[in-house]
Amino acid sequence: MAQTDFRTPALDALAARIIPREHFVFSTETARDKFFNDTRMLDVKQWVHNVFRTSPTSMVDHMVDNLALTGSEDLLDLGCGNGFILEHIRPHLADGSITGLDIAPAVLAAAKDRLNGTATPCRWIEGSADDLSMLDDNSFDRAMANYMIHYVPDLNRCFTEVRRVLRPGGLFMLTTDRPDSMLEMYDVHFAALEAMGAPKDLVKATPKGRLSLENGQEQLEPYFDEVRLISWQDQLRFTDPAPFMRFYEVGHNHCCASSEEREGVDGEFLSELRDRVRAQVQEAITSKGHFAVTKFTGSFLCQ
Structure with missing residues (x-):
């Protein structure tokens, strides 16, 4: 089945107008101790992307196709999270x-529980993706890093290590977004911030801008002989603001506005922000029948 193309001139114009070039940057410690000290953020994102997608095949289906598995490969998952993709x-x-492998003990434990008792041998390692010193050279046929590479402190070391542990002919799949992915969410978010006179340093793009589909090729090519980009699109559609608001608040920390403590961004501020965002989403649902969030994503396949 042909993939639907959700990209339109109107969305391109919107992206050019609202998506900042500057992106949020978060430390490994913040990711470990705040974002992933439990599985709520991952659980909400995974639920929303599954229930509200319009594509008949999921992003995980796309990943499986990219990996081209025959059934006997040894697979390394960097930043495995709660094991949803591995399942x-x-x-x-x-x-x-x-x-x-994951830096966060809570989500690593969830992954272990999720795959407990399966016949496929599983090993779980607490650690950072830029230090694979516990793994032997040429020990994996496949390695993957899905929606997590922006948290890794040293990308050069990470890619060098991935190259080392891959067997000859092995494949590394790195999945991330375009900078304008989910731009409708950012549109209502930035409009709310502007109406509130919010601090300018909150007007930044997703942290995935550190390595996105736009700039990832040039960062990966020094480490791999071949780097191919396989793009993917989907569109989430909501007819009730409530699930979107969970996605926005819990899954994305108010588009990162609440990711770290900062002066002036308190409970009252975030409550008003949510009210303003919710009102815009409800207006779109009332006028158009649904609120759409377009996902522009994809995977770099590196060999």
Whole structure:
């Protein structure tokens, strides 16, 4: 089935107008101790992307196709999170093995519980993706890093290490977004911030701008002989503001506005921000029948 193209001149114009070039940057410690000290952020994102998508195939289906598994590969998942993606990939590795690595003990424990008792051997490692010193050279047929590379402190070391642990002919899949992915969410968010006279340093793009589909090729090419980009699109559609607001507040920390403590961004501020965003979403639902959030994403396949 052909993939729907959600990109339109109107969305391109909107992106050019509202998406800042500057992106948020967060430390590994912030990711470990705040974002992923439990699984709520991941749980909400995964639920929303599954229930409200319009594509008949999921992003995980797309990842499985990209990995081209035969069933006996040894797979390394960098930033495995709560194991949601691995749960779907595991049946394609009936005679292979899985190694999941993550910096956050809470989500790593959730991944271990999720795959507990499966016949595919699983190993779980607490650590950072830029230090794979516990892993042998040439020990994996596949490695992947999905929506997490922006948290890794040293990308040069990470890619050097991935190259080292991959076997000859092995494949590294790095999945991330375009800078204008989910731009409708950013549109209502930035409009609310502007109406509130919010601090200018809150008007930044997703932290995935550190390595996005726009700039990832040039960052990966020094480490791999071949880097191919396979793009993917989807559109989330909401007819009730409530699930979108969970996605916005919990899944994305108010588009990162509440990711770290800062002066003036308190409970009262965030409550008003949510009210203003919710009103815009409800207005779109009333006038158009749904509120759309367009996902422009994809994977770099590196060999």
